[in-house]
Amino acid sequence: MKTKIIDRSNCRPVITQAGNSVALKTGSWRSLEPVLLKENCTNCLLCWLYCPDMSVIVRDGKVEGFDMDYCKGCGICALECPGKKGQKAIRMRKEEKE
Amino acid sequence: MSSSLKIKELSKKEILLAQGHRMCQGCGASIVVKMVMLAIDKPIVACSPTGCLEVTTCISDYTSWKIPWIHSAFENAAATMAGVETMYRSLKKQGKISEDMSFVVFAGDGGTYDIGFQSLSGALERGHDMLYICYDNGAYMNTGIQRSGATPFGASTTTSPAGSAVPGKIHQRKDITRIMAAHNIPYVAQASPSHHLDLMRKIQKALSIEGPKYINILSPCHRGWRSKPDDAIALSRLAVNTSFWPLFEIENGKTRVTYIPKDKRPLREFLRPQGRFAHLFQPENEWIIEKSQAKIDADWSALLAEGACEAIEE
Amino acid sequence: MKKKIAVTGNEALAEALRQINPDVCAAYPITPQTDMMQRFSEFVADGLVDTELMLVESEHSAMSACIGASAGGGRVATATSGPGLALMWEMLYVASGMRCPIVMPVINRALSAPLNIHCDHSDAMGARDSGWIQLWSENAQEAYDNMIMAFRIAEHTDIRLPVMVCMDGFIISHSLGIMEFLADDVVRKFIRKFTPHEALLDINHPVSYGPLIVTDQYHEYKNAQNNIMSEVFDVASDVAAEFENISGRRYGFFETYKLEDAEIGIVILNSAAGTCKDMIDEARREGIKIGLLKPRLFRPFPYEMIAAALSHLKVICVLDRSDSFGAHAPLFVEIATSLYNCKQRPVLINRIYGLGGRDFMPEHVSGVINEMIDIAGKKIEIIPKKYISLRK
Numbered sequence: 001m002k003t004k005i006i007d008r009s010n011c012r013p014v015i016t017q018a019g020n021s022v023a024l025k026t027g028s029w030r031s032l033e034p035v036l037l038k039e040n041c042t043n044c045l046l047c048w049l050y051c052p053d054m055s056v057i058v059r060d061g062k063v064e065g066f067d068m069d070y071c072k073g074c075g076i077c078a079l080e081c082p083g084k085k086g087q088k089a090i091r092m093r094k095e096e097k098e
Numbered sequence: 099m100s101s102s103l104k105i106k107e108l109s110k111k112e113i114l115l116a117q118g119h120r121m122c123q124g125c126g127a128s129i130v131v132k133m134v135m136l137a138i139d140k141p142i143v144a145c146s147p148t149g150c151l152e153v154t155t156c157i158s159d160y161t162s163w164k165i166p167w168i169h170s171a172f173e174n175a176a177a178t179m180a181g182v183e184t185m186y187r188s189l190k191k192q193g194k195i196s197e198d199m200s201f202v203v204f205a206g207d208g209g210t211y212d213i214g215f216q217s218l219s220g221a222l223e224r225g226h227d228m229l230y231i232c233y234d235n236g237a238y239m240n241t242g243i244q245r246s247g248a249t250p251f252g253a254s255t256t257t258s259p260a261g262s263a264v265p266g267k268i269h270q271r272k273d274i275t276r277i278m279a280a281h282n283i284p285y286v287a288q289a290s291p292s293h294h295l296d297l298m299r300k301i302q303k304a305l306s307i308e309g310p311k312y313i314n315i316l317s318p319c320h321r322g323w324r325s326k327p328d329d330a331i332a333l334s335r336l337a338v339n340t341s342f343w344p345l346f347e348i349e350n351g352k353t354r355v356t357y358i359p360k361d362k363r364p365l366r367e368f369l370r371p372q373g374r375f376a377h378l379f380q381p382e383n384e385w386i387i388e389k390s391q392a393k394i395d396a397d398w399s400a401l402l403a404e405g406a407c408e409a410i411e412e
Numbered sequence: 413m414k415k416k417i418a419v420t421g422n423e424a425l426a427e428a429l430r431q432i433n434p435d436v437c438a439a440y441p442i443t444p445q446t447d448m449m450q451r452f453s454e455f456v457a458d459g460l461v462d463t464e465l466m467l468v469e470s471e472h473s474a475m476s477a478c479i480g481a482s483a484g485g486g487r488v489a490t491a492t493s494g495p496g497l498a499l500m501w502e503m504l505y506v507a508s509g510m511r512c513p514i515v516m517p518v519i520n521r522a523l524s525a526p527l528n529i530h531c532d533h534s535d536a537m538g539a540r541d542s543g544w545i546q547l548w549s550e551n552a553q554e555a556y557d558n559m560i561m562a563f564r565i566a567e568h569t570d571i572r573l574p575v576m577v578c579m580d581g582f583i584i585s586h587s588l589g590i591m592e593f594l595a596d597d598v599v600r601k602f603i604r605k606f607t608p609h610e611a612l613l614d615i616n617h618p619v620s621y622g623p624l625i626v627t628d629q630y631h632e633y634k635n636a637q638n639n640i641m642s643e644v645f646d647v648a649s650d651v652a653a654e655f656e657n658i659s660g661r662r663y664g665f666f667e668t669y670k671l672e673d674a675e676i677g678i679v680i681l682n683s684a685a686g687t688c689k690d691m692i693d694e695a696r697r698e699g700i701k702i703g704l705l706k707p708r709l710f711r712p713f714p715y716e717m718i719a720a721a722l723s724h725l726k727v728i729c730v731l732d733r734s735d736s737f738g739a740h741a742p743l744f745v746e747i748a749t750s751l752y753n754c755k756q757r758p759v760l761i762n763r764i765y766g767l768g769g770r771d772f773m774p775e776h777v778s779g780v781i782n783e784m785i786d787i788a789g790k791k792i793e794i795i796p797k798k799y800i801s802l803r804k
Contacts, residue, residue, distance in 0.1 A: 005158055006629055011636035013510040014610045015156065018618040019164040021118035029123060045105040049136075049294060050331050052128035054117045061106045070117040074124030075328030092328075141615040145480070153624045161620035166612045169622035170479050170506050177473035180466065181438060181480025186613055188435040188464040189486055197615055217476065220469030 026053065030073035033095040034066050041089035047077035063089075100302040101139050103295055108136050112164070119162035120154040124327035126317035126334065127151050127233045129291045131204055134231055134315075137298035138305060140200045141165070143182060147175035147209035150240040150319075151233065173213040175205045176221035176230060183226045200305050201228035206317075207248035208238045211272050222281040222310045229304050232274065233317035243322040247272040250342075251393075252386040253374045255322070260377035265386060270393070278312040279348045285311040287347035287356075292335035296345055296356050303347070316343045324373020336368040341398040346405055353405035362398070365391045414592045421584035424552040424591060425491070425517050425577075426451035428559040430461055431599040434515075435486030435606070438466035438477035442496040443529045444581035445519040449491060471496035475503035475514075482512035483621050485611025487563070490514065493581055494521030497535040501542070507574045508543025509637065510622060513566035514574040516544075517559065520682070520733075521581040522768040530769020531581040533681060533734040536710075537742040543637055545575040545644055546711040548681050550667075553591035555579040557661055558708070560594070563603045564651045570643055572609065578710075580683040582769060598658050641712045648709055665714040668721055670696060671703030676784040677722060677758075678704045679747050680731040684765070684772045688731075691777035702781060707743070715750040722747070723754040727784040733766045740797055759787055762797040776801045 005012045041063055048056040048063065055071035057064040066077075078090040101107070114135045121128045127150060135142060143166045146152040152169045155162040170178045179201055189195040205214060210232040218230060237255050238244040245258040249267050254260035258267035279286040284307045289297040297315065304311040316337055318330040325333060337343035338357065342365060345357040366387060369375035378386050419427070426448045429437070439449045456465045466481075468474045474490050482488040492500065497518055507514055518536050522528040536546060547562060549555035555577060562575040579585060594602075610619050625633055645665070652663040669689050671677060678688050685706040695702050705721055707713075722728060730748075732741030740748070744762035751757050763780055766772045779800060786792040 005623070005625075006632050006636050010640070011511070011633045012610070013623075014619040014621050015159055015161040015623055016610060016617070016619050017161070018620070019116035019162065021116050021120075021155070021160040021162040024118035024120070024160060026118055026120065045109055048109055049105055049133070050129055050291070052121065052123075052125050052132070052330070053119075054113050054115070054132070058109045061109060067117065072123035073327075074330075075326075076124055076129075076330055079328040080331050143612060143615070156620045156623040158623040158625040158629055161623065163620050164618060166615060166618045167620045168480060168483055168612055170476060170510070171502060174473060174476035174503070177468060177476035178480035180468075180473075181436065181477030181482075182484045182612060183480075184438070184464045184466050184477065185436050185481040185484030185486045185488075188462065188481075189484075189613065191464070192435070192462050194486075195613060199613070199615060216469060217473050220473055223469070224466065 025069045026072055027069045030071060030095055032073040032075060032092040033068070034071065034073070034075070034077055034090050035093055036063065036065055037089050037091065040084045040087040042082070042084055044082060046080055046082065047090060050076050050080050052076065100306065103137065103298045103302070111136055114142065114164045115155070116162040116164055118160065120157065121150065122321055124320055124330055126235060126291060126319060126330040129330060130231070130233045130315045130317050133291060133294055133297055134202065134301050137301035138200055138202070140198050140305070142200050142202055144202045144204060145169070145175050145179040145182065146204045147206070147214055148172035149206040149209055151204055151206065153240060172209055174217045175203045175209055175214055176218040179203045179228050180221040180224065180226045183228050203228065203230045205230065205232055206240070207232060207234040207236060208246045211247035211274050219281065222278065222283050222312070225309050227308050227310070229311045229313065232314045234314055235317045235319035235322060237322050239319045239322045248274070251390050252378050252383070254377060255374065265377060265383045275312070275314045282351065283310045283312065285347065285349050287313045288343065288345060289313055290316045290334045290338050290343055290345060292331050292338060293345055293357055300347060322374070324376070325371050329371065333368070333371065336363065339363045340365050340368040341394050342368050344398060344401055346401060353401070355401055355405040365394055416590050416592050418588045418590055419552060420586055420588055421552040421555055421579050422448035422519070422586065423451060424556040425559055425579070426455070427593060428556050429489060430455045431596050432489070432560070432563060432603055433461045434463050434489040436464050436466065436478070436481035436488050437490060438468050438474045438481065439490050440468055440471045440474045440492070440496060442471065442493045444521060444585045445491045445493040445496070445517070448517065448519070448585070471499040472503060475500040475507060478514045479503060479507050479510060479512050482514050483510065483612045485608035485613050487567070487606040488512070488514045489516065491517040491519065493519040494523055494535045497539055498523055501539065504539050504542035504544060511572040512574055513572050515559065515562045515566055515577065516574065517555070517577045517579060519581045519585045520578055528768040531583050531733070532767045532769070536576060536578045537734040539576065540711055540742060543573065544711060545573055546578060546709070547575060548578045548708055548710055550682055550685050550706065551584055551591070552589045555584065556591060556593070557655065557659065557663065560599055560602060561651050561655050561663070565644065565648050567606060568647045569607070569609070571640060571647055573640060578682065583683045594659060602654070602658055644712050645714060663708060665709040665717060666705055666707045666721070669704040669706070671705060671721060673701055674703030674725060675701040676727045676781070676788055677702060677725045678729050678731060678780065679743065680704065681707060681710070681733065681743060684731065684733065687772055687774060688777050691774050691781065695781050700781065700785065713746050718747065719750040719754055722758065723751060723756060725758040726788045727759045727761070729761050729763055729780045729784055731763050731765050731780070735764050735767070759794060761787070761794060764797070764799045765801055770801055772801070
């Protein structure tokens with residue numbers, strides 16, 4: 001995945017593998033993790049739209065969960081979740097790490 | 099015709115900013131860039147000046163950009179992009195390129211209001227076909243929260259700290275959106291990620307117009323605003339609802355307010371959750387809040403008088 | 413037969429630009445570069461070139477736009493002088509670091525303060541560490557020839573670095589000189605079609621230009637940049653050899669004049685070399701063994717070749733048209749460095765002349781020749797650095 005922009009005698013000012021930052025798993029930054037409560041989810045997808053880390057997984061218009069490789073645990077999804085009848089579909093909890 | 103802005107439809111599109119970028123958790127700029135790119139249909143060529151967005155999305159040997167993207171320096175994003183766009187016109191004229199492309203700058207407020215101002219003004223005057231987005235977080239966040247021309251009156255920053263003699267920043271913000279409009283470019287707007295449909299409509303409208311376009315987008319930064327990692331959308335909503343950050347557009351000189359808060363809230367509600375304004379709630383600094391509120395009310399009235407409104411459909 | 417005509421230096425360079433027909437030119441007016449770009453603007457207005465001309469609001473934006481345009485994937489040129497080059501300073505490093513093959517005539521002009529629009533070399537010397545290749549030119553012919561060769565050197569796949577073509581402001585830019593132009597088709601064939609390399613505008617292969625590189629690789633990046641510079645010698649030689657075939661004019665990294673059997677010598681850049689050559693002819697008639705060396709390729713600097721050309725001399729006067737205040741001037745430093753490893757080293761003196769367009773007259777050359785003769789004869793004390801032609 002790594003694009004060598006320097007090889008001994010040559011320097012290239014460009015990175016040619018578009019979007020190769022997926023190799024950097026920013027999920028390690030997280031201290032709080034989002035938990036999805038599907039029963040309260042209306043699939044409004046606001047969490048998907050607001051997520052700064054592209055970490056809400058949506059398939060066929062439905063929220064499937066979170067991409068924990070990249071989720072930094074900011075909690076915007078949980079705060080903005082309108083939920084169903086006042087019950088949020090996402091809540092944040094302290095992450096247990098080995 | 100521009101594509102649908104329904105979230106369900108958008109969720110089928112590829113997001114052109116890749117995962118693994120190193121912006122802070124809960125960063126407003128990331129949300130802004132994502133929304134802007136989701137609204138665009140044509141291939142995008144982007145440029146960013148030095149700043150938070152740039153240093154976090156392209157650190158060797160990794161890039162988060164799935165589109166052609168260039169950074170050259172801090173003070174010249176508009177001139178750099180203008181050069182790219184001019185090369186595009188030259189090669190297209192000579193038949194060496196056939197595709198249509200959208201040219202978009204993503205710059206912070208420091209690179210826009212301050213150091214990049216001359217380069218931006220020149221590019222607008224020359225009429226380059228490009229969209230300049232300022233993600234405005236109101237200070238030099240990348241270098242550690244120093245005051246900029248966009249920093250609100252009274253805000254405490256690392257170079258305008260609230261002290262016993264000086265109560266934070268003692269100068270008003272530059273009204274950059276108005277200044278851009280004074281260049282008589284075809285489209286200027288102000289938007290907020292909390293009002294995403296309004297934001298993305300403005301992007302689509304801007305890109306349907308040939309020539310230079312400017313959109314100022316509020317971009318909360320909880321590190322600099324001294325608030326919470328989860329409040330980027332909540333604070334930008336409060337900014338709109340207090341009229342601190344009115345949503346409007348100026349198309350060919352005609353102003354249109356695109357959103358009127360049903361219940362315009364007092365400025366305090368926007369200031370209160372932010373540590374950068376905490377000192378304003380001490381009795382000796384109350385005058386700053388009052389003065390700010392008076393200015394916001396006057397500006398809001400003037401804006402309403404200028405631009406007839408259409409209700410926003412959310 | 414080729415036609416010789418009288419033109420100014422700026423006319424010659426504008427004509428070169430017309431023949432080269434860059435895809436984008438971004439420029440800002442500054443004396444004495446102005447009338448070159450004015451002439452080129454007329455070519456654009458009359459549809460004689462395909463160039464998109466960007467008339468920007470500052471030299472900083474001119475260089476920024478050139479960088480964007482060059483990264484975009486096409487042939488790019490600009491031109492500037494003195495303070496304009498100084499304003500570009502930060503972007504010069506970006507252009508070379510991003511390996512943008514931009515070609516830029518620098519019509520040499522003094523830097524403020526005090527304000528002065530006339531010739532000296534402070535501008536280009538201030539940019540000598542910026543990673544640009546520098547070609548220096550004595551007259552309009554050399555500037556024109558260097559311009560055409562510059563594109564080939566800059567755009568060579570192994571190089572892809574920007575090039576400055578230096579020419580003296582007013583003295584050459586605004587004075588008529590006799591020269592000959594190459595035919596349009598000869599120039600176009602010589603410079604070849606531009607081959608884009610990792611072009612930003614290639615949307616099917618998206619690339620990111622200008623990454624942040626911190627302590628892990630920056631040092632290596634700069635080492636690689638330095639290595640590329642050392643490859644310029646071979647490329648510049650090959651290009652010059654090809655150029656000789658189309659023009660009959662031969663260019664080395666430097667020019668020597670009556671140097672082989674000389675005992676004392678002058679080292680000088682650009683237009684003042686002409687005056688020196690005349691005075692050398694005169695001195696030779698009196699039996700003084702004197703010669704001259706005029707560098708053409710200043711970056712990269714051909715240290716060893718210059719050492720080989722100069723080491724047999726007893727005394728050398730390096731004449732600098734710029735200064736490094738409180739230190740030796742830039743050309744002197746390079747010549748001294750060249751000679752340091754020689755077994756026998758000539759005595760070196762550094763004389764500063766012609767700042768801010770101060771006339772450089774035959775008597776000034778005689779003055780330094782006489783001084784060198786006295787030094788060679790051990791008749792006077794050596795003063796390492798001194799301004800000459802000062803008014804009383």
